[in-house]
Amino acid sequence: MSKKTPQPVRGTQDIFGAEAEAFAFVVETFERVRRLYRFRRVEMPVFEKTEVFARSLGETTDVVSKEMYSFDDRGGESLTLRPEFTAGIARAFLTDGWQQYAPLKVATHGPLFRYERPQKGRYRQFHQIDAEVIGAAEPQADVELLAMADQLLKELGIHDVTLHLNTLGDGASREAWRAALVDYFRAVAGDLSEESQERLEKNPLRILDSKDPRDKPFLADAPKIDAFLSEEASAFFAAVTSGLDAAGVKWVRAESLVRGLDYYRHTAFEFIPDEGSASAAALGSQSTVLGGGRYDGLMESLGGAPTPAVGWAAGIERLAMLVGAREEERLDVAIAVEAEPHSEVAISMARHLRNNRYSVEVVSTGSVKKRFDKAAKMNPAYIVSVSDEAGEPSRGIRSTVTDEVLDDAIKTAWAYAIN
RNA sequence: GCGAUCAUAGCUCAGUUGGUUAGAGCGCCGGUUUGUGGUACCGGAGGUCACGGGUUCGAACCCCGUUGGUCGCCCCA
Structure with a gap:
């Protein structure tokens, strides 16, 4: 950097x-x-x-x-x-x-x-x-x-x-309690931690929270709020x-x-x-x-x-x-463009699927041969590969789950995209 | 405000007692292999070793300072 x-x-x-x-x-x-x-x-x-x-x-x-x-x-x-x-x-x-x-x-x-x-x-x-x-x-x-x-x-x-x-x-209870705490701790101030001696002036209630071993012996017998309520x-x-x-x-x-x-x-x-x-x-x-x-x-x-x-x-x-860590939501569909001329089919298909609330990633850059692998690494529910057959786009669909609704949506999106 | 500890590639980390041109894995890019395939192999890009001084023939390594990260005290959610 x-x-x-x-x-x-x-x-x-x-x-x-x-x-x-x-x-x-x-x-x-x-x-x-x-x-x-x-x-x-x-x-x-x-x-x-x-x-x-x-x-x-x-x-x-x-x-x-x-x-x-x-x-x-x-x-x-x-x-x-x-x-x-x-x-x-x-x-x-x-x-x-x-x-x-x-x-x-x-x-x-x-x-x-x-x-x-x-x-x-x-x-x-x-x-x-x-x-x-x-x-x-x-x-x-x-x-x-x-x-x-x-x-x-x-x-x-x-x-x-x-x-x-x-x-x-x-308010009155709190003040009375506070005054009693100050009296109580002031009597033993010399044995308190430096921090608690400072608290005595600024924020005496906090002494009760102290983790310092020097303060602990005095905490149990300190005045309780209940007596002042x-x-x-x-x-x-x-x-x-x-x-x-x-x-x-x-x-x-x-x-x-x-x-x-x-x-x-x-x-x-x-x-x-x-x-x-x-x-x-x-x-x-x-x-x-x-x-x-x-x-x-x-x-x-x-x-x-x-x-x-x-x-x-x-x-x-x-x-x-x-x-704790939470997983990002699983990708629904990854489209791998394995034939350069048909990248627009993928764009059109993605639009259709996204309009139907499915998440889509389009893989259309980098080495053509590695695009399927790239798509697979995104761990999508479905992978659609767009290849070429005699000048026409052709598709392959691979899934790791069974989801008939999504399956239909992909086929509909495909039909929509190639027309 | 005080204390401890750390800082090397995009990430996780090696790096001998101070000694040539600074390393690995992962990731990224490309090639080959595979050909319904998340594989394997090869190659490439990527570093002012946080920054600034000092010691030394020579510093990623030792010393000082600075900045930043992490953890604790304090305080707070």
């Missing part, structure tokens, strides 16, 4: 072949399932004013403070390539009058951008599927959303992933869990599960591969394939009226890794 050829941007991917098929399978399955739950398709801008994300996610979060692709446009306005979907959808809910549709169920998918060190299952341009319910305060919304996520994973053929569920309580918050969570049971969604309680972004309240969840499973191995160190929760406080941070909402997003690349 010439050194003049520009290299791809770090953390971007060119997805091809079986991997691209897996990617498409995830998106197609999501589209099918979201229709079953009547989530409406929306298309969102890839960039927004920077403040949309800064105010939604929280200025101190890693995503906002060091991972956003922000730039000034030619008018001098600070814009940001979206690092997630929720903030933009919330903005649209407020600016486009979507309140009139509340409770509104929407779904979308597309590229997101975060400036991170790439590694397995983590890219700078990555892709998510996303589902949100806006304007629904009831636990039933959480249940339906999770039931959809669960069904999606099952329909993708992923069975070794489990819903880990927690509640962060309402208001009566309403407890009742809400109980309704979610009983709803999940009724919906047949398996879940486990994960008391230390917190979400990184500031806007989460009440229900928080992640679908995580079971330990030692094939999915866990396929994902490497990335554990979450689908995550989300309730974000009742978000609309207010964008200047809107208090509006309850809940949603999730899942990484398409990560789901595709669990789905």
